[in-house]
Amino acid sequence: MATITATAQKSSPPGILAGAAVRKLLVLALLAAVLVPFAVTRWSSGAWPEALTVDVSGPLADVSDWIIDNRDSHPLFLYFLGHVSNVVVIAVRAVYLALLAVGWAGVTAVAALVAWRVAGVRLALGTAVAFLVCGLLGMWVPTMQTLALMVVAVAASVLVGALLGLAAGLSDRMERLLRPVLDTMQVLPAFAYLLPVVLVFGIGVPAAVLATVIYAAPPMARLTSLGLRGADKEVLEAVESLGSTARQRLLTARIPLARKELLLGINQTIMMALSMAVIASVIGAGGLGDRVYQALASVDVGAALAAGVPIVLLAVVLDRVTGAAGARLGQAPAPNSRALWSAALAAAAVVAVAGRLAGRLEWPVNWVVGIADPVNRAVDWMTAHLYTGVPVVGGTADWAGRFTTWVLDPLRDGLQWLPWWSVLLTVAALAWLIGTWRTALTAVLAMAAIGVLGVWDQSLDTLSQVLAAVAVTLVIGFATGIAAARSDRVERLLRPVLDVFQTMPQFVYLIPVVALFGVGRAPAVAAAIVYALPAVVRITAQGLRRVDPAALESARSLGATSAQQLRQVQLPLARRALLLAVNQGVVLVLAVVIIGGLVGGGALGYDVVFGLAQGDLATGLVAGAAIVCLGLMLDRVTQPTERRAKKGA
Amino acid sequence: MRMSRVSRVSRMLRAGTTGPHRTRPPRTRTGRTRPKRAAAGAGALLLLTLTGCGAADMTKQASPFANAQGARTVTLSVQSWVGAQANVAVAQYLLEHELGYRVDTVQVDEVPAWDALSQGRVDAILEDWGHPDQEQRYVEDKKTIARGGDLGVTGHIGWFVPTYFAEQHPDVTDWKNLNKYADQFRTPESGGKGQLLDGSPSYVTNDKALVKNLKLDYKVVFAGSEAAQITQIKQFAKQKKPFLTYWYTPQWLTEQVPMTEVKLPPYKEGCDADPAKVACAYPHTPLQKYLNADFAEKGGKAADFLKKFKWTTEDQNEVALMIADQKLTPRQAAKKWVDSHESTWRSWLP
Numbered sequence: 001m002a003t004i005t006a007t008a009q010k011s012s013p014p015g016i017l018a019g020a021a022v023r024k025l026l027v028l029a030l031l032a033a034v035l036v037p038f039a040v041t042r043w044s045s046g047a048w049p050e051a052l053t054v055d056v057s058g059p060l061a062d063v064s065d066w067i068i069d070n071r072d073s074h075p076l077f078l079y080f081l082g083h084v085s086n087v088v089v090i091a092v093r094a095v096y097l098a099l100l101a102v103g104w105a106g107v108t109a110v111a112a113l114v115a116w117r118v119a120g121v122r123l124a125l126g127t128a129v130a131f132l133v134c135g136l137l138g139m140w141v142p143t144m145q146t147l148a149l150m151v152v153a154v155a156a157s158v159l160v161g162a163l164l165g166l167a168a169g170l171s172d173r174m175e176r177l178l179r180p181v182l183d184t185m186q187v188l189p190a191f192a193y194l195l196p197v198v199l200v201f202g203i204g205v206p207a208a209v210l211a212t213v214i215y216a217a218p219p220m221a222r223l224t225s226l227g228l229r230g231a232d233k234e235v236l237e238a239v240e241s242l243g244s245t246a247r248q249r250l251l252t253a254r255i256p257l258a259r260k261e262l263l264l265g266i267n268q269t270i271m272m273a274l275s276m277a278v279i280a281s282v283i284g285a286g287g288l289g290d291r292v293y294q295a296l297a298s299v300d301v302g303a304a305l306a307a308g309v310p311i312v313l314l315a316v317v318l319d320r321v322t323g324a325a326g327a328r329l330g331q332a333p334a335p336n337s338r339a340l341w342s343a344a345l346a347a348a349a350v351v352a353v354a355g356r357l358a359g360r361l362e363w364p365v366n367w368v369v370g371i372a373d374p375v376n377r378a379v380d381w382m383t384a385h386l387y388t389g390v391p392v393v394g395g396t397a398d399w400a401g402r403f404t405t406w407v408l409d410p411l412r413d414g415l416q417w418l419p420w421w422s423v424l425l426t427v428a429a430l431a432w433l434i435g436t437w438r439t440a441l442t443a444v445l446a447m448a449a450i451g452v453l454g455v456w457d458q459s460l461d462t463l464s465q466v467l468a469a470v471a472v473t474l475v476i477g478f479a480t481g482i483a484a485a486r487s488d489r490v491e492r493l494l495r496p497v498l499d500v501f502q503t504m505p506q507f508v509y510l511i512p513v514v515a516l517f518g519v520g521r522a523p524a525v526a527a528a529i530v531y532a533l534p535a536v537v538r539i540t541a542q543g544l545r546r547v548d549p550a551a552l553e554s555a556r557s558l559g560a561t562s563a564q565q566l567r568q569v570q571l572p573l574a575r576r577a578l579l580l581a582v583n584q585g586v587v588l589v590l591a592v593v594i595i596g597g598l599v600g601g602g603a604l605g606y607d608v609v610f611g612l613a614q615g616d617l618a619t620g621l622v623a624g625a626a627i628v629c630l631g632l633m634l635d636r637v638t639q640p641t642e643r644r645a646k647k648g649a
Numbered sequence: 650m651r652m653s654r655v656s657r658v659s660r661m662l663r664a665g666t667t668g669p670h671r672t673r674p675p676r677t678r679t680g681r682t683r684p685k686r687a688a689a690g691a692g693a694l695l696l697l698t699l700t701g702c703g704a705a706d707m708t709k710q711a712s713p714f715a716n717a718q719g720a721r722t723v724t725l726s727v728q729s730w731v732g733a734q735a736n737v738a739v740a741q742y743l744l745e746h747e748l749g750y751r752v753d754t755v756q757v758d759e760v761p762a763w764d765a766l767s768q769g770r771v772d773a774i775l776e777d778w779g780h781p782d783q784e785q786r787y788v789e790d791k792k793t794i795a796r797g798g799d800l801g802v803t804g805h806i807g808w809f810v811p812t813y814f815a816e817q818h819p820d821v822t823d824w825k826n827l828n829k830y831a832d833q834f835r836t837p838e839s840g841g842k843g844q845l846l847d848g849s850p851s852y853v854t855n856d857k858a859l860v861k862n863l864k865l866d867y868k869v870v871f872a873g874s875e876a877a878q879i880t881q882i883k884q885f886a887k888q889k890k891p892f893l894t895y896w897y898t899p900q901w902l903t904e905q906v907p908m909t910e911v912k913l914p915p916y917k918e919g920c921d922a923d924p925a926k927v928a929c930a931y932p933h934t935p936l937q938k939y940l941n942a943d944f945a946e947k948g949g950k951a952a953d954f955l956k957k958f959k960w961t962t963e964d965q966n967e968v969a970l971m972i973a974d975q976k977l978t979p980r981q982a983a984k985k986w987v988d989s990h991e992s993t994w995r996s997w998l999p
Contacts (some may be wrong), residue, residue: 047661068764068786071768072666083980092714096714096976147713198761202764202768202770203757203761203762203764203765204755204765204768204770205714225696246840281756282769283761284755284765286714286755290755290756293756294727294734294754294756296758296876297729297730297731297734297874297875297876298972299876299879299880299973300976302976303976303978317965370688373976376976382885387884387887397884400837401836401837402837404837404838405837409837409840441726508792510779510874510876511876511877511880513882514876514877514880514885515880518835518836518838518881518884519838519846519870519872519873519877519878519881520836520838520870521838521882522798522837523877553830596873598840598873598874598877598879599872599873599874600871600872600873600877600881601873602870602871602873605873606722606850606871606873609850609873609874610850612758612761613758613759613760613761613849613850614758614760614851615760615761615764616760
């Protein structure tokens with residue numbers, strides 16, 4: 001369905017396209033004219049009518065009590081979930097003990113040598129330095145704990161994701177079944193589903209690993225399915241003509257041909273898993289995330305940074321190494337590749353054994369450099385001098401105050417003042433204009449579900465924060481992206497900054513934003529902007545750079561100025577990338593606005609935090625569900641149908 | 650993993666045309682099959698554990714990081730406020746240096762910490778501010794948690810204004826006069842009303858009901874975490890701005906930003922029974938320790954030590970201030986305190 005409309009739209013001239021939009025709006029207007037008077041007389045206008053809400057707090061409290069009372073006796077827990085949890089504990093422990101047994105020198109050597117063989121000398125050096133820095137920051141043991149947890153979580157995610165992707169890649173029915181689920185998972189802020197996981201598995205490593213798997217498996221599944229479906233038809237036909245069985249075709253042609261996507265999937269999974277490392281510390285993951293979380297409790301940005309830096313380093317190293325491995329996939333191996341591998345492994349083994357014999361398994365205590373003090377001094381200076389009373393421009397607190405009073409408040413009050421049916425209509429119109437009637441229906445149902453759950457006001461409050469943050473993000477992001485696309489130097493300068501901000505755990509900059517902007521919705525919005533900006537900048541810059549050089553060349557030969565080229569050629573041609581940037585921006589902003597509940601963002605984020613803190617399933621789960629619905633709605637409203645059609649094809 | 654897959658594929662394709670490989674999918678020794686085999690292995694392991702050894706009670710599974718390399722480990726729950734960190738830091742230091750244990754700490758919110766304690770994921774909570782529901786469920790009914798005695802510190806929650814403001818306007822310390830000052834406590838977040846700053850959602854609070862029932866012209870603004878609340882209070886204090894906040898003692902911040910309590914209608918036994926109708930102050934709570942029931946019985950010296958652990962508000966504040974204000978690590982702070990208070994902690998050792 002989606003495919004047909006999309007291709008029809010694409011091939012049709014703009015006049016008809018506009019006609020289609022008008023037709024859609026007419027149909028909506030007609031529907032509204034019939035339904036709205038009915039709804040308004042039946043229920044009320046204004047906020048979501050009381051009569052249409054369902055109170056689920058009673059049943060949820062019962063569920064919560066039942067789980068707690070039966071966790072140590074019911075067969076479901078004893079014979080299934082208990083074993084799942086057990087396997088996780090054993091696996092993490094095994095990896096952790098192995099890492100400790102190899103010692104710091106051994107771990108560094110193994111990592112560096114593997115990086116050398118897979119990705120070359122430069123990355124090998126980078127890897128070694130990264131691990132040594134983790135040690136120097138005094139974070140060796142937490143780094144190993146996080147690494148152990150990540151190894152298990154990534155392995156499980158890749159396994160689960162690959163199996164799901166295989167199913168979706170081979171069977172159309174599975175594809176239809178799984179796609180909406182995976183789509184939803186993709187837009188889910190991780191914070192929303194920590195609570196149910198904790199309730200079942202209790203605080204601790206098993207819950208953390210499972211939450212990570214839920215978060216990190218979908219990209220693997222998506223990309224596996226995409227790779228299998230995207231296999232070159234001619235090669236497949238050639239294989240089929242050779243009389244091979246379906247299984248042979250899968251093993252010898254389809255999977256090998258999809259290896260690029262598979263590797264990209266692994267790369268994505270690793271990045272997602274690492275970004276969960278800190279969030280999962282809220283439910284007892286331990287390791288680096290826990291250090292960040294504990295440091296923030298005593299408002300110690302420096303210490304939080306000392307634990308955040310290893311996460312960033314791990315992420316950058318793993319990203320580059322898997323990326324380089326992907327890029328090298330097609331090339332022929334060096335003739336002596338096997339010998340070099342054995343040499344590398346032997347060297348690693350020698351270092352590990354040497355470390356062991358020297359009795360230097362643990363990172364030496366006096367090889368630690370404290371960065372906490374200088375960082376804290378810098379942060380103190382910043383907050384002391386920028387907070388308020390800066391001549392002419394005013395301090396950050398003044399900006400935050402004005403932003404709250406002049407942007408956030410009117411936006412929130414406006415949204416909450418709107419009659420509920422008009423919100424639904426707006427959502428329907430936006431989603432239908434950009435997509436199909438199906439996406440519109442999903443978006444409207446998601447929005448209605450929020451009302452039914454009885455969290456209409458909070459959700460609109462969250463929505464107002466998201467909209468404000470997205471607007472700012474897009475303005476800054478597009479401007480920076482355009483600058484980066486037009487100048488190589490700007491892009492080179494930006495790249496490491498973007499890398500760091502994209503992988504830095506969001507928690508680390510929650511405290512600086514409070515110090516700069518005070519408590520409230522403004523710091524939540526600021527943190528969201530910082531988090532979403534790198535992705536928007538990146539996608540914009542890439543999209544603009546991919547614009548066909550021939551088109552640019554011809555524009556130039558017609559004497560178009562640089563600004564004209566940008567406005568009339570590059571931006572229109574990069575439209576799809578820009579829309580993707582909007583979509584990603586919205587999803588990322590939502591994720592952080594929720595975490596903003598920790599710094600006074602209130603609304604749904606606060607409810608989730610409250611639910612986690614009080615073990616209150618009724619509040620936490622309802623807010624979590626509302627976040628899911630909000631995410632779904634926002635995604636559908638900003639996701640052009642072309643992209644989805646292409647993915648499915 | 651990196652082996653040239655293209656050439657292998659083409660080799661396989663060619664092999665398929667010629668001979669014996671045709672009916673059987675060719676196997677390769679390296680690379681591609683390895684993850685599959687590992688996957689199969691993991692699956693088999695899972696299946697084995699599922700069918701092989703019967704019940705697995707996940708409420709009795711310890712942390713995978715515990716007892717690594719043969720050490721005896723105690724896991725303590727650290728709550729997010731610094732006073733609790735001080736308790737844990739000193740207990741940890743003494744357990745490690747005097748009794749030879751390894752100590753793991755986990756940061757958990759208050760209510761989930763009870764759950765973790767009952768499951769044995771943590772062995773002890775050293776500072777609890779009173780959770781009657783959880784106490785009933787875990788201590789009385791399920792008997793998975795045992796009482797560990799008084800911590801020695803008495804906690805008190807209340808509403809506070811900075812002392813510099815209370816000195817200029819002495820009548821602000823009575824709740825009846827709060828409405829007079831509402832517009833001085835206004836912030837962008839609280840809109841037209843005065844702001845009552847609340848902290849972490851995990852803390853015990855009746856503030857919304859109090860504001861309503863005492864008919865105050867205030868809005869409760871939740872900072873969402875204590876860290877955010879402290880940062881905000883410090884910023885206010887730097888500029889000598891007035892503020893009204895939910896706060897508690899003992900807390901190290903009161904040493905840095907002196908605060909005066911606002912008198913609410915006095916607390917009477919049972920006046921906070923109905924959360925919606927509360928109109929009285931918060932009680933004074935002797936803080937309690939709780940131990941996992943199994944640990945309390947079989948925990949040996951560590952359990953005995955934790956049961957005897959008892960100090961004063963001043964002691965706790967001393968350590969907390971070193972951690973939060975002088976930015977010593979909890980370990981350094983604990984060492985400093987331990988070095989100078991030997992007579993206090995000697996009596997805790999079994």
